[in-house]
Amino acid sequence: MSEQLKYGWLRGGKLSVEVPMAATQALYAQSGRFVYMNDGAATLCADAITTIFGFLEAHAHTPATGAYLNCIIDLTAVFRIPINSGTFVVGMIGDTCDISIDTVQGAQLDASTEDTLVIVGGYSTVYVDVMMNQNHWGTGAGADA
Numbered sequence: 001m002s003e004q005l006k007y008g009w010l011r012g013g014k015l016s017v018e019v020p021m022a023a024t025q026a027l028y029a030q031s032g033r034f035v036y037m038n039d040g041a042a043t044l045c046a047d048a049i050t051t052i053f054g055f056l057e058a059h060a061h062t063p064a065t066g067a068y069l070n071c072i073i074d075l076t077a078v079f080r081i082p083i084n085s086g087t088f089v090v091g092m093i094g095d096t097c098d099i100s101i102d103t104v105q106g107a108q109l110d111a112s113t114e115d116t117l118v119i120v121g122g123y124s125t126v127y128v129d130v131m132m133n134q135n136h137w138g139t140g141a142g143a144d145a
Contacts, residue, residue, distance in 0.1 A: 007031065007081060009055065010129060013074030019054070021063045029060040031104035032081035034116070034132070035071060037139045042071060045116060047100040047108065051140045052116040052132050055079050075134050078120055080127050086110035088122030095119050096133055 007030055022041035027033055033056035035042040036049050045052055054071035063069060084100045086109025096115035098108040107117060107128045116136045121129035 005030070005080075005127065007127070008033070008079060009057070009072055010078045010080050012078045012131070013076040014072055015074040016054070016057070016070050016072045018068040019056075019071045020066050020068055023065040024062065026062045027056065027058050027060055028104045030082060032079070032099065032106055033058065034079075034081075034099055034105060041066075042069070044101065044105055045099045046105075047098060047111075048114065049099070049116070050114050050136060051138060052099075052136050053138065054132070073137075075132055075137060078129050078131055080129050082106040083109055083122070083125050083128050087125050088119075088128050092119045093121065097128075097130070 019042040022043040025044050034045040035053055036045050036051045037053045054073040057070040084102045084106035096112055097117050097119055098111040098114045099116055100108045116133050117130040118133050119130055
């Protein structure tokens with residue numbers, strides 16, 4: 001098991017699109033960067049958000065409102081993010097969990113309400129390796145008729 005602390009994309013597909021950013025989205029170096037689309041703008045996923053769209057490829061900063069950033073939307077991609085609550089144990093592999101923001105975006109291993117992430121690995125209370133849950137991918141809004 002790797003104990004490296006490189007957060008972000010680890011392996012798998014890397015299909016991506018550019019997305020415009022919503023206002024005041026602070027991106028931190030040692031944080032997750034999962035977003036959902038809110039009225040056409042990428043917004044960081046937090047607790048209680050029920051959809052997920054992708055993972056931003058960006059350095060630590062607060063992008064300007066409307067700035068376009070690359071967003072990995074590949075459902076085969078695996079990402080490493082910090083753990084905000086709970087402890088990873090091997091029996092969690094294949095389970096789902098939630099996302100929270102406690103200054104940095106991370107996994108709530110002790111919560112399974114929104115189930116936006118699927119656990120595929122991890123280490124203690126430090127990090128977890130996850131994939132986006134295909135059942136919650138997209139906006140959930142459908143196309144305008």
